[in-house]
Amino acid sequence: MTTASPQAPAPGRQTTFSVGLRGDPSALGDYIRQADDLGFHGVWTQDTLNDKNFSLDPLHQLSYAAAISRRMRLGISVLFSGYRNPAVLARDLATIDQLSQGRLTVGIGVGNAYHRPRLAALGIQTDRPAQRLVEGIGVMRALWGEGEADYHGEIYNFSGIRLQPKPIQRPGPPILIGARSEPALRRAVTIADGWTGAAMIPAEERDQELAILRDEFGVTKRDPASFSFSVNVYAAVEPSRELAHERVQQVLSVGFKDNPVYDVEGMAERVAIFGPPETCAEGLLKLIAKGVDEIVLHPLYDHANQLGQLAKAVELVKGALA
Template sequence: MRYAISIPQFYADGEFDPRAFGAYVRRAEELGFHSGWTQEQVLTMNAMPQLGAVETMTYAAALTERLRLGCAVFVTPLHSPVHLARSLATLDQLSGGRVEVGVGSGGTRRPFAAFGIDPEGLISRFTEGIEVMRALWSRPSVDFEGRFWQLRDARILPGPVQKPSPPVWFGGGHPNALRRAARLGDGFFGAGSATTAAFAEQVRTLRAELAAAGRDAAGFPIAKRVYIAVDEDTGRARRRVEDALEKLYGTTAFAPVAVTGTPEQCVAGVREVIAAGAELVLFTPLFDEAEQMERVAAQIVPGLA
């Protein structure tokens, strides 16, 4: 088992405290977390102001030495794969090879017009973009003739430290998304909005698809984001999580997915996620992040051993 922690990103204009942020990511490293993860939301579509994913990862990389750094997930169809490949290769160099890359198609409700993108062929754009990035990361020169992108003798130098590329985790819970993950991914990342029961079903489907694709499930890691609130006052923990998730998603419908309550209750909830198939758990506090991280490390992780 490996355990990860979310990197704080939710700050209103003027609220960001560089010292507190630095203390948080350095402490995450001291506590032994495997990795720290961001989320991507380019346009602020809800009541949660949010710093950019790559920029936050880069700042965290400069303040740490061992903590791996990821995003779960980049909505890659909204990016130029050439630009994103360059940014992540550079970050992999700057961090000494500590980058993890989560990718997802983002679904059809994204504001595509704001990005100059036609939603027609979304999945083809998604898979082709991943192919372009991996080619640029792994080859000295790339010729590519695709539906959306064409490259001639294209190079990104220096490439990433990790060869042939940083790990690419696929998100998405639809059976077709799980099939793509099994065929194209280096791992699967279950969404924080998925219930444990839904995640368990995704894992069963994914393992069947891995077998059908002739891939060894032992070499294909599975992760799950877990929204968590540790508090002896179980009612207060639930209310604070509901408020935060409503701001994040614009609805309280996802509140039941969170693991909340006393340390004993939280250990039991996370054990269910692990039993469902998670090999990496991404703990994501939604308030009092530094305090919650300390409680996770002291009261939750030891209870999972």
């Protein structure tokens, strides 16, 4: 498989920097305000089907963030298709878009196969995940339209349904697909407004994902300017690269312990940006050179302090690009 060569952002497109939203209720408000004050473009929360660790529902987190923040965009990376009824989800998302005055971005994907036995045990339909993704997006877009909605698919089939409220953003909030496999990546170019890349993916695999997406632009004749690239990145800023590496690897070793998909051994080196601010800035510049539109930085520990340190790295990047 080919890899993506470095590519500068398209003319008129400037890479933005957002941050992952933490789930600690006692610190959530302060974290959101701090990110807003530091000038980050947005905050992104994560949907999770992991029952090992404490986590808050992402939709409620974003409703809270809509009230706390002043200007940042609010994103979800990613909702699992089929986990929520798409008609109910359409109303939930439209409500958040209303509460935030049109600042919502929606990430959605099929999730990992190892989640499905537990979901099935809870009575949640897990068959035809790709079809549920495609039709679920179709249902939401139909309901976000003006007037009564009709949709006729293999899974969802209805006529004369009206949804309120409608989202402020028209025709609806941007939808980004979280995808890794080649068919899913090519599908994203066909049905979505953009793509969001997972944080635990090594740089080489991310290059392959970008190459597939760009190849599909040629196949479909789609204008790349109509599609956005967002990537999630684990990051840590410390005085020395060695200390940052140690702390990142420690967190990832706990978080991905016994994970059936991702190898935790040496994970920090493969997926994270870490070290002094200057070193982190160099890593971010490499991502920008690949044509990424948005970088979502995820501090892994000491979140308030790390947020400030990451802002310093971002300022170095902006200075280098000026």
